[in-house]
Amino acid sequence: MDGTALQDKARDDTQREAVIRVRNLTNQFGQQVVHDNLNLDVWRGEVLGVVGGSGTGKSVLLRTIVGLNTPKAGHIEVLGVDVLNGPEQDRQRIEKSWGVAFQDGALFSSLTVLQNVMAPLREHTGISEN
Numbered sequence: 636m637d638g639t640a641l642q643d644k645a646r647d648d649t650q651r652e653a654v655i656r657v658r659n660l661t662n663q664f665g666q667q668v669v670h671d672n673l674n675l676d677v678w679r680g681e682v683l684g685v686v687g688g689s690g691t692g693k694s695v696l697l698r699t700i701v702g703l704n705t706p707k708a709g710h711i712e713v714l715g716v717d718v719l720n721g722p723e724q725d726r727q728r729i730e731k732s733w734g735v736a737f738q739d740g741a742l743f744s745s746l747t748v749l750q751n752v753m754a755p756l757r758e759h760t761g762i763s764e765n
């Protein structure tokens with residue numbers, strides 16, 4: 636990419652909305668550092684695939700973005716909301732607007748299919764089981 640193309644890209648980037656913004660993310664388990672100051676922007680409309688060998692930290696990254704893993708350090712914003720430290724109300728609003736398809740289509744193994752389908756309804760709407 637030449638200088639002009641780089642300038643064009645920089646200008647485009649300032650005009651685009653980062654839907655997911657990860658800054659200086661560090662994940663570490665014991666001595667094992669999985670992410671060391673990782674930075675990532677995912678732009679509105681972008682489809683991003685994360686590729687890497689087994690055990691390189693893809694799932695830990697996604698689990699951290701959706702709040703299933705607490706990182707050692709870093710900052711994560713989704714649609715402008717600080718998902719690690721933001722107000723509970725804002726985080727709940729964001730959590731209702733995303734969906735996650737887990738590896739191998741995993742369901743809660745202790746629940747029936749119907750109970751799996753009902754889980755987000757029970758969690759987010761207070762709907763009763765009867």
Ligand SMILES: Nc1ncnc2c1ncn2[C@@H]1O[C@H](COP(=O)(O)OP(=O)(O)OP(=O)(O)O)[C@@H](O)[C@H]1O
Pocket residue numbers: 664669687688689690691692693694695696
């Ligand atoms: N809760 C945890 N406690 C300790 N170590 C963990 C934990 N979660 C993940 N790890 C380790 O972090 C590293 C990254 O794991 P991760 O599951 O993110 O890999 P991956 O890139 O998704 O691999 P795969 O392609 O096999 O799904 C691995 O070495 C894993 O053993």
Ligand SMILES: [Mg+2]
Pocket residue numbers: 693694695738
């Ligand atoms: Mg994985």
